[in-house]
Amino acid sequence: MSKKAAIVGGGVIGGGWAARFLLNGWDVALFDPDPEAERKIDEVLSNARRSLPALYDQAMPDEGRLTFRGSLAEAVAGVSWVQESVPERLDLKHKVFAQIEKSAPADAVLGSSTSGFKPSELNAQGGRAIVAHPFNPVYLLPLVELVGDAAETGRAADILRGIGMFPLTVRKEIDAHIADRLLEAVWRESLWLVKDGVATTEEIDEAIRMGFGLRWAQMGLFETYRIAGGEAGMRHFMAQFGPALAWPWTKLMDVPEFTDELVDLISDQSDAQSGHMSIRALERLRDDNLVGIMRVLKASGSGAGGVINKHEAALRPEKLR
Amino acid sequence: MSKKAAIVGGGVIGGGWAARFLLNGWDVALFDPDPEAERKIDEVLSNARRSLPALYDQAMPDEGRLTFRGSLAEAVAGVSWVQESVPERLDLKHKVFAQIEKSAPADAVLGSSTSGFKPSELNAQGGRAIVAHPFNPVYLLPLVELVGDAAETGRAADILRGIGMFPLTVRKEIDAHIADRLLEAVWRESLWLVKDGVATTEEIDEAIRMGFGLRWAQMGLFETYRIAGGEAGMRHFMAQFGPALAWPWTKLMDVPEFTDELVDLISDQSDAQSGHMSIRALERLRDDNLVGIMRVLKASGSGAGGVINKHEAALRPEKLR
Numbered sequence: 001m002s003k004k005a006a007i008v009g010g011g012v013i014g015g016g017w018a019a020r021f022l023l024n025g026w027d028v029a030l031f032d033p034d035p036e037a038e039r040k041i042d043e044v045l046s047n048a049r050r051s052l053p054a055l056y057d058q059a060m061p062d063e064g065r066l067t068f069r070g071s072l073a074e075a076v077a078g079v080s081w082v083q084e085s086v087p088e089r090l091d092l093k094h095k096v097f098a099q100i101e102k103s104a105p106a107d108a109v110l111g112s113s114t115s116g117f118k119p120s121e122l123n124a125q126g127g128r129a130i131v132a133h134p135f136n137p138v139y140l141l142p143l144v145e146l147v148g149d150a151a152e153t154g155r156a157a158d159i160l161r162g163i164g165m166f167p168l169t170v171r172k173e174i175d176a177h178i179a180d181r182l183l184e185a186v187w188r189e190s191l192w193l194v195k196d197g198v199a200t201t202e203e204i205d206e207a208i209r210m211g212f213g214l215r216w217a218q219m220g221l222f223e224t225y226r227i228a229g230g231e232a233g234m235r236h237f238m239a240q241f242g243p244a245l246a247w248p249w250t251k252l253m254d255v256p257e258f259t260d261e262l263v264d265l266i267s268d269q270s271d272a273q274s275g276h277m278s279i280r281a282l283e284r285l286r287d288d289n290l291v292g293i294m295r296v297l298k299a300s301g302s303g304a305g306g307v308i309n310k311h312e313a314a315l316r317p318e319k320l321r
Numbered sequence: 322m323s324k325k326a327a328i329v330g331g332g333v334i335g336g337g338w339a340a341r342f343l344l345n346g347w348d349v350a351l352f353d354p355d356p357e358a359e360r361k362i363d364e365v366l367s368n369a370r371r372s373l374p375a376l377y378d379q380a381m382p383d384e385g386r387l388t389f390r391g392s393l394a395e396a397v398a399g400v401s402w403v404q405e406s407v408p409e410r411l412d413l414k415h416k417v418f419a420q421i422e423k424s425a426p427a428d429a430v431l432g433s434s435t436s437g438f439k440p441s442e443l444n445a446q447g448g449r450a451i452v453a454h455p456f457n458p459v460y461l462l463p464l465v466e467l468v469g470d471a472a473e474t475g476r477a478a479d480i481l482r483g484i485g486m487f488p489l490t491v492r493k494e495i496d497a498h499i500a501d502r503l504l505e506a507v508w509r510e511s512l513w514l515v516k517d518g519v520a521t522t523e524e525i526d527e528a529i530r531m532g533f534g535l536r537w538a539q540m541g542l543f544e545t546y547r548i549a550g551g552e553a554g555m556r557h558f559m560a561q562f563g564p565a566l567a568w569p570w571t572k573l574m575d576v577p578e579f580t581d582e583l584v585d586l587i588s589d590q591s592d593a594q595s596g597h598m599s600i601r602a603l604e605r606l607r608d609d610n611l612v613g614i615m616r617v618l619k620a621s622g623s624g625a626g627g628v629i630n631k632h633e634a635a636l637r638p639e640k641l642r
Contacts, residue, residue, distance in 0.1 A: 012549060088561075135532035136549050143532035166531045172519050179528040181514070185506035190542055193502070198493050205541025207500040209624040210487045211456040211464035213537030218610040219603075220526025220534065221504075221511055222587070223595050227603050228333060228457050234591040238584045240409075263559045266543070270555040274544050282540075282548050289539040289621055296613030300606065303530040 001159075003027065003064065005081040006104070008072060008096060010037040013113050014085035015044030016138025018066065021081075023052050023139065024163040025061030030068050031075035038068055043280075048139035051287040055140075055294055055308050058315065072096070073103040080105070081159060083132065085113040093122055097129050109156045115180045118173040119148035132156055133177055134165075137283070140290045142166035142307045145177045164311040166304070191256045194266055201266060202273035217293055218302045322480075324348065324385065326402040327425070329393060329417060331358040334434050335406035336365030337459025339387065342402075344373050344460065345484040346382030351389050352396035359389055364601070369460035372608040376461075376615055376629050379636065393417070394424040401426070402480060404453065406434040414443055418450050430477045436501045439494040440469035453477055454498055455486075458604070461611045463487035463628045466498045485632040487625070512577045515587055522587060523594035538614055539623045 003026040007018045010032035018028045018041055030041060045066075053060050069075035076082050082104050086092055093112065100110055111132030112122055122129045130148030135141040144160050146153040147170045157167035170177050176184060193199045199207070215224045222234070229237030256262065274282060297305025324347040328339045331353035339349045339362055351362060366387075374381050390396035397403050403425050407413055414433065421431055432453030433443055443450045451469030456462040465481050467474040468491045478488035491498055497505060514520045520528070536545045543555070550558030577583065595603060618626025 135536075141532050141535060143528065145528070166527065168524060168527055168531070170519065171524075172517075174514075174517075174519050178514060178520050178525060179532050181510050182507045182525075182529065183533060185510045186503045186542060189502050189506045193495075193499060196493075196495075198491065198495050199499050201543035203489060203492075204499060204503075205543050206487065206489055206624075207464065207466070208503070208537050208541035209539060210489070210628070211462050211500050212504060213534070213539075213541065214462060214611055214614060214625060215456075215607070216529050216534030217538035217614055218530060218534075219607060220529035221507060222522035222526050222591050223603065224607075226591050226595055227600055227607060229600075233600060234588045235584065238587060263556065266559060267555045270543050270547050274547055279548055279550075279554060282544065285621060285623065286536070286540060286545075286548060289617060289623055290535055292617030292620065293535060293538055293614050296610060296617055299613065300610055302606065302610055303527075304535060307531070 001080045002078060004029070004079040005083065006031065006069075006076040006079045007083050007085065008032070008075065008100070009085035009087075009113075010034065010041050011085060012044070012136060013134065013138060014083070015041045016048070016136060017083045017085060017113070017134065019045050019048030019052070019139040020163055020165070022064045022066055023048055023060055025064050026081075026163070027064040028066050029075040029077075029079065030066065031070075031072050032068075041066070044137075044139070047137070047283055047287055050284075051137075051291050052139050054291045055298070056312055056315070058312060060315065072099050076100055076104040076108070078105060079108055081109045081111065081156075083111045083113060084129070088114060088116050090117060090121060093117065094125055097122060097127050098125070100129075101127050109152060109159060111156060116176060118175065120173060128152060130156060131170075131173075131177065132160070133180075135179070137287060137290070140287060140294070142304050143168060143179065145170055145179060147173050147177055161311070162314070164308065166307045188256070191262065191266070194269065195256050195262055200273070201269040205273070218297060218300075322401045323399060325350070325400040326404065327352065327390075327397040327400045328404050328406065329353070329396065329421070330406035330408075330434075331355065331362050332406060333365070333457060334455065334459060335404070336362045337369070337457060338404045338406065338434070338455065340366050340369030340373070340460040341484055341486070343385045343387055344369055344381055346385050347484070348385040349387050350396040350398075350400065351387065352391075352393050353389075362387070365458075365460070368458070368604055368608055371605075372458075372612050373460050375612045376619070377633055377636070379633060381636070393420050397421055397425040397429070399426060400429055402430045402432065402477075404432045404434060405450070409435060409437050411438060411442060414438065415446055418443060418448050419446070421450075422448050430473060430480060432477060437497060439496065441494060449473060451477060452491075452494075452498065453481075454501075456500070458608060458611070461608060461615070463625050464489060464500065466491055466500060468494050468498060482632070483635070485628065487628045509577070512583065512587070515590065516577050516583055521594070522590040526594070539618060539621075 005021045007014050007030045021028050110129045130152045133145040135143050142165050144165050146167050160167045190204050225237045226234045294304050298308050326342045328335050328351045342349050431450045451473045454466040456464050463486050465486050481488045511525050546558045547555045615625050619629050
């Protein structure tokens with residue numbers, strides 16, 4: 001297998017994929033018709049170069065070569081992985097994958113970063129695309145949700161582990177896969193809270209990061225609740241908390257209307273909350289915190305830390321292992 | 322103000338409150354008719370003693386004195402704070418608060434750890450209780466949601482800051498306050514995913530802690546999405562992601578039936594996931610990770626780290642500040 005990847009679409013997500021492959025020694029061919037693409041990718045790469053190597057206690061592979069290609073066909077020639085990260089419009093994805101299938105090697109993994117579409121939708125007109133849905137920043141967060149044909153997702157998982165990621169193969173295709181269904185539920189409820197004047201965007205963020213967000217960096221929902229059940233564990237917790245499901249917390253079940261007023265309210269509150277820092281500065285703060293947190297988890301072996309430990313061991317030359 | 326608190330109900334939450342007050346130099350009088358209460362509190366205290374001081378780079382105050390009282394009236398005599406953490410039954414809370422109001426000093430803060438009830442419900446028969454809803458482990462996580470009379474929550478907020486916590490005053494009373502509405506949304510959706518065989522409890526936990534959980538330990542939902550919008554910020558993000566609200570992700574809007582089969586399915590999967598570690602060992606792993614993560618945030622000043630920095634400065638003797 002050649003360590004060559006094609007990245008189709010160079011936004012925040014495509015740029016993150018490019019950085020993840022490059023810093024793990026893969027050559028990357030990028031295709032994006034946006035004239036700003038090169039500048040944007042450079043900025044993501046510069047964030048990745050200062051943060052990803054800091055997770056490891058040994059040198060990473062030599063960085064791969066990044067080339068910008070003038071056509072999709074040139075970009076995908078001879079690669080082992082094609083990652084599509086174009087905007088979330090199904091007609092556009094169909095068009096892009098039709099071209100990819102024509103020009104990419106028959107044994108290349110064809111991944112889509114889509115958060116909303118299922119493999120059956122991506123391949124409605126034929127094709128062998130799988131969902132390979134990553135999380136921002138792609139160069140630091142290990143999670144990739146894989147959905148689709150078992151042989152294809154199996155090959156994809158091996159490659160992803162090789163670049164330090166954590167493939168989570170979803171058992172059945174479902175709208176929004178797993179993580180985004182959870183995120184969507186929180187987003188929806190948060191919009192209600194802002195719209196109804198119960199809390200501002202900043203207060204909701206504090207409600208997350210001062211409490212359960214700290215728990216979820218290391219253990220998820222179920223393991224946390226297992227502990228909360230005390231000595232009696234999960235069954236006790238379920239008995240205590242479960243029946244609350246039937247309570248009439250109706251706002252949870254309803255969709256706020258997506259008006260200009262709501263967009264303004266959220267955007268203005270977000271400006272008041274974070275407007276004193278540039279997006280660039282926020283990115284760097286986020287990345288510095290992520291590196292620190294993941295290094296803590298590396299020491300304990302929990303979650304993302306365990307992924308880094310395994311990857312680091314695999315990076316070590318054979319004779320030193 | 323005397324640094325004396327009464328803790329009514331000594332379970333996981335009550336024990337956490339006791340530890341938080343004691344390690345910050347408050348005397349604590351505990352009332353819980355459970356004959357096991359003393360042993361349970363000792364175990365929470367021992368977890369707290371090994372973790373909370375590790376957040377600070379200077380000595381904490383001398384530990385306060387813990388006494389177990391035979392009656393509620395004895396426990397609340399002469400205290401500045403009474404914290405109720407009995408089971409979530411409104412009739413029981415009414416009975417307990419009626420006794421507290423009779424025996425506690427008129428200027429004591431009367432807080433309830435309830436996650437489900439509103440102040441208007443707690444005080445339906447009169448009284449001045451407020452909601453002071455903490456998060457497990459109470460001795461480490463800073464968040465306390467305050468709901469109720471403005472003068473009472475204002476006094477409560479000052480005291481909570483004094484013991485290193487982060488009071489978040491909720492603008493309007495609402496079922497489940499803020500954080501638990503978000504948690505409930507995730508819990509509900511997760512139960513669907515397990516029930517429908519899309520993912521196991523372990524897979525859902527991985528979907529959280531390998532991705533967005535790492536983000537939420539330091540920034541919440543809105544600040545994270547502001548960054549995801551890239552250079553165009555929040556308005557761009559809303560335009561891109563917002564319309565998905567109208568998509569038919571119907572399971573999000575529906576309540577799974579809470580059957581014995583569902584409880585068994587979740588409990589069995591949780592055993593398979595975490596059963597190799599005792600609850601005690603899981604607690605210690607969780608606490609060690611929390612301390613490490615919060616120390617990282619302390620260095621950057623983000624979120625919970627900022628709270629510790631401020632508290633540490635306030636702990637310093639006047640002449641050293």
